[in-house]
Amino acid sequence: MTLRQTKDPEKLNQIATEIRKSVIQSLTEAGSGHLGGSLGLADVFTVLYFSVLHHNPLDPKWPDRDRLILSIGHVAPVLYATLAHAGYFPLVELHSLRKLGSRLQGHPGREHGLPGLELSAGSLGQGLSVAVGMAIAGKLDLRMHKIYAILGDGELQEGSVWESAMAAAHHHLNNLIVIVDRNGVQIDGKTEDVMRLEPLEEKWKSFGWQVECCDGNNTGQLLEAFNKVYGIIDKPSVIIAHTRMGKGIKSIEGNFHWHGKVPDPDQAKEFLRELSGIEQTVDEASGNKI
Amino acid sequence: MVPFINRGNKPTKTGFGEGLLEAGKRNHSVIAIGADITTSVGINLFAETFPDRFISLGIAEQNCIGVATGLALEGKIPVFSTYGVFATFRAADQIRISVCYNNVHVIIGGAHAGVSVGPDGATHQALEDIAVMRVMPNMSVLSPCDATQTKLATLAAIENYQGPVYIRFGREAMPDFTESSLPFKIGKAQLFREGYDLTIAATGHLVWEALMAAEELQAHGISARVLNVHTIKPLDEEAIVRAARETGAIITAEEHQVAGGLGGAVAEMVTRYCPVPMEFVGMNDRFGESGNAIALMEKYGMTASMIFKCGLRLVDRKIKNG
Ligand SMILES: [Mg+2]
Numbered sequence: 001m002t003l004r005q006t007k008d009p010e011k012l013n014q015i016a017t018e019i020r021k022s023v024i025q026s027l028t029e030a031g032s033g034h035l036g037g038s039l040g041l042a043d044v045f046t047v048l049y050f051s052v053l054h055h056n057p058l059d060p061k062w063p064d065r066d067r068l069i070l071s072i073g074h075v076a077p078v079l080y081a082t083l084a085h086a087g088y089f090p091l092v093e094l095h096s097l098r099k100l101g102s103r104l105q106g107h108p109g110r111e112h113g114l115p116g117l118e119l120s121a122g123s124l125g126q127g128l129s130v131a132v133g134m135a136i137a138g139k140l141d142l143r144m145h146k147i148y149a150i151l152g153d154g155e156l157q158e159g160s161v162w163e164s165a166m167a168a169a170h171h172h173l174n175n176l177i178v179i180v181d182r183n184g185v186q187i188d189g190k191t192e193d194v195m196r197l198e199p200l201e202e203k204w205k206s207f208g209w210q211v212e213c214c215d216g217n218n219t220g221q222l223l224e225a226f227n228k229v230y231g232i233i234d235k236p237s238v239i240i241a242h243t244r245m246g247k248g249i250k251s252i253e254g255n256f257h258w259h260g261k262v263p264d265p266d267q268a269k270e271f272l273r274e275l276s277g278i279e280q281t282v283d284e285a286s287g288n289k290i
Numbered sequence: 291m292v293p294f295i296n297r298g299n300k301p302t303k304t305g306f307g308e309g310l311l312e313a314g315k316r317n318h319s320v321i322a323i324g325a326d327i328t329t330s331v332g333i334n335l336f337a338e339t340f341p342d343r344f345i346s347l348g349i350a351e352q353n354c355i356g357v358a359t360g361l362a363l364e365g366k367i368p369v370f371s372t373y374g375v376f377a378t379f380r381a382a383d384q385i386r387i388s389v390c391y392n393n394v395h396v397i398i399g400g401a402h403a404g405v406s407v408g409p410d411g412a413t414h415q416a417l418e419d420i421a422v423m424r425v426m427p428n429m430s431v432l433s434p435c436d437a438t439q440t441k442l443a444t445l446a447a448i449e450n451y452q453g454p455v456y457i458r459f460g461r462e463a464m465p466d467f468t469e470s471s472l473p474f475k476i477g478k479a480q481l482f483r484e485g486y487d488l489t490i491a492a493t494g495h496l497v498w499e500a501l502m503a504a505e506e507l508q509a510h511g512i513s514a515r516v517l518n519v520h521t522i523k524p525l526d527e528e529a530i531v532r533a534a535r536e537t538g539a540i541i542t543a544e545e546h547q548v549a550g551g552l553g554g555a556v557a558e559m560v561t562r563y564c565p566v567p568m569e570f571v572g573m574n575d576r577f578g579e580s581g582n583a584i585a586l587m588e589k590y591g592m593t594a595s596m597i598f599k600c601g602l603r604l605v606d607r608k609i610k611n612g
Contacts, residue, residue, distance in 0.1 A: 110392055119363070123387045129353045130388055133360020133368070136345060140321075140366070160384070163353035171345070 004050055004086075012219040015085065016046040020248045021275050022081035022094055028268040030077075030098040033106065036245035036258035037152070038078040040183050040217070044241055045082040047222040048148060048179075057087035060115040066145050067118050067134055071127020072152040072181065073107035074260070080104050080114075088116035125158025127151065128178065132168050135176040135236075150179045154186030157195045162207070168236040169208030176236040177229055178209075181216065183245045185256035204238045216241025248275055294482065294501055299463035302494075305437040306399050306459050307332030309444025310369055314340050320448060321361055323347060323354050323370040330461070331371040331401035351376050355384035355396070362394035367448055374400025374416030374458055378423055389454045390426045396454050397447050398423075403433070403458040404545030405578040405586040406495060412577035416458065421550025423456040424523045430476060431523040432457040433544075433552075435497035437466045442474035443520060451476055458494065460545075462583040465498045479526035485515035488604050489533035489540045490597060493519045493552045495587075496543035496571065503597035512605055525555050527563070534564040539604045543571040543597050545587070567607045569600035 006012060020042045027033045049055070053066045070079050077097060084091045089103075096102035103114040107122025121127050131149035138145060155161060168176050180200075188194045197203075204211045210232045214221040222241065229237035245259065246252035249271045263271055314320045314336050322336045326349045337344035347354050351372060358368035371377065377400050378385070389396045400423075403416045424431045432455060434443040440459050447455040455476075472480070482497065483504050492500035497518045504514040515537050517529055534540060540560060542553040553570040560566060573590055587593055 119359075120387065120391045123383050125352075126356050126384055126388050129356020129384070130360040130363070132353070133357035133362075134364055135360070136357065137361050137364035137366050140342070141364075160350075160352040160356070163348075163350035164356065167347050167350065167353055167357065170348075 007051055007223065009220040009223065012046050012050060015050055016042045016219065017248070017275055019046055019078065019081045019085055021272055022084065022091065023077045024263065024268055024271050026081065026094040026097040027077050027262040028265060029095055031262060033077055033098060033262050034074045034260050035262050036252065036256070037072065037075040037181065037183065039249065040243040040245045040247045041075055041078050041150070041181055042248065043217045043219050043222060044150065044179055044181070044243070045078050047219050047226065049082050049086045051223060052226045053148070054145065057116065060088060064143065064145050067147045069119050069121070069127045069131040069134070069147065069149040070108065071121055071149055072124065072155055073122025076104070076106065076108050079108065083116040089114065124152070124155040125160040128161055128164040131176055132164050132173060135168070135173040136171060138175050139173070145175070147176050148179065149176070150181065153180055153182045153184065153191050153197060154194070156180065156197055156200070165204065165207045165209065172234050173236045174232050174234055178236065178238040180238060180240045181243055182240050183243045185245055185254070185259065187256070187259050189256055200240060208235055210235055210237040211240065212237065213240045213242065216243035217247045250274065294467040296465035296467045296498070298466060300437040300466040301461050301463050302434065302437050302440040302459035303332040303401055303461055305434070305440025306371065306444050306457065307335045309441040309448070311335045311339060312441070313445055313448040314343065317367065317449065318343070319365065320367045320369065321345060323358055323368055325349055325351055325354050325370070325372040327372060331373070331399060333369070333371050351380040352384050355381040356388050358396045359388040359392060359394055362396050363392065367395060367397070369397040369399065369448065371399030371401060373402045373414055374419040375402070375414060378416070378419040378456070382422055385429070385454070386426055390428045393428045393453055395452050398454070398456045400456060400458040401461065403460050404495060405573070405590055405592070406460050406462040406464070406545060406583040408462060408583040408586060409580045411580040415578040417547050417573050417578060418550065419456070419458055420522055420544070420546050420552065421554070424550070424555065426454070429454045429456060429523065430521065432476065432521055433493040434459070434520045435494060435518050436464065436468050438470050439468045439472070439474060439520060442470065446474055446476050460495060464495050467498060474520070477521045477524045477526060479529040480518040480520065481515070481529070482518050483514065483516035485513040486537055487513045487539070488601060488608070489515040489517060489537045490543060490601070491517045491519050491530065491533065491540055491552065491556050492543040493522060495545050496592060499592070499594040500543050500597055502594035503601060506594065506598045507601045510602070512601060514601060519552060522552055522555055525559055527559060530556055530559050531563045534560045534566045539567050539608045541569045541571060541597060541600045541604060543592070545592050546572055548572040548574055567604055567611060569604050571597050571600055
């Protein structure tokens, strides 16, 4: 368990804000990366690591831990910021994002030895299949832990996702919980313009999954959704989490141009000020403080 | 050297099935993954004996590879097998990122290797699988020479190895001539016949052909060394470079495209450490077709007589080179 584990949505919101700040700072310093999706998922990551997951930052390989598979490797900054805030490694290491020799690769890479990282991933459409394998292993060994997998909505256009969705239901993997980041956008624009995904709920249902929908930027609703699916027997669950890309920064919310973009130092200063709700000194907001 | 004797023809895939079953008996972590065609790739034996450790995933190779990765990350030893063409190409990205980048101990069995699959034709004849597997970092590539050795290779890959392994085998009954007592070590090529005028570095079904070609060359006064290169990656540098130095000429022989296959791998190594004239027996940038297995091997020149011809030509080139 992390030391700051809580069920209080207010406290979770505060942690999410800290995580968002770290995301902005590390991405600004890196000079490249994916800000929009990382900010949009800050609440999901916060609720998972500070409330839902059974895990221990002091023992990252604890056999009974819940596993979190991040299939959309491009939102690595929010995973890294969350792991750091949860205590897996020092916050200061977030400065090294995307730099030569860093454990914080642009897309997660296990061979660099980052504690708490379950999977090297980033090529879309693969994470769910790995999560299915982990869930099958858990069943074979009669273990109680759960496998959580975070997928993007654009990623659902990959056919391999549906191979895995079929397999998870066929094998009754009730220890598998998927979170779809339903922000409605992808690099070229709206998902529904690029390649229609709706009716998404029905798609998952028809594949044999338990489906819950919620506001993915509302920690209270997220907690409720995770609660609902926890005790499901006989089938896997998916939480379709409606999020807003760039959530927390009004000027970029919902704007798909911020999928693969980072702020310049001046923008970062503004963004951080907006998150803090207070004036910051130039030095504090220079993008060099985590 | 003890001469090799064909004890009877046997498909190499039976060796894979037997090896998997035996490993499964010894180690409860061994899990088999099937993509529908379990009987034709030889994992039905395991599935019948250990139904709880057999996972049916249907015709979905990409998911199969991902599931294998997840199982391996949890300490299982997953063995996935389907036709080599689909196991490697359909799931190439999954093998690259999920399996190889995560560097997990996943065993991929590529069945129906080579044109000797026969009547099914080009779509089902794996002729580029070695090439695509051997460029993947962390991946090891095995291509054992007969059914007996395929069993040993399967056991070695499952029980005495780490990281991703690709092992290819065929469907057609081919000479079974090695002893199960012959030690098999991944990465260690086997000297099957001593010789000093040239070396035939062969893999898979072509090893038996190489032995016959060496016999024929001997009758023409040419002493040919035969190396069984059952591991294409990691390639046995010591054996290959020594063959180049001591015999001064190398023929590679494989049931696979020369480009990117054993031919390419040996040429890369020889060029770097000890350049010598080479000849290449294998497919030359073509698809196969339907036909009887032996007729196809003949048509595409993957036979003892082709190796023999290359041997004569190679000795000529060697003499001209002085
Ligand atoms: Mg999206």
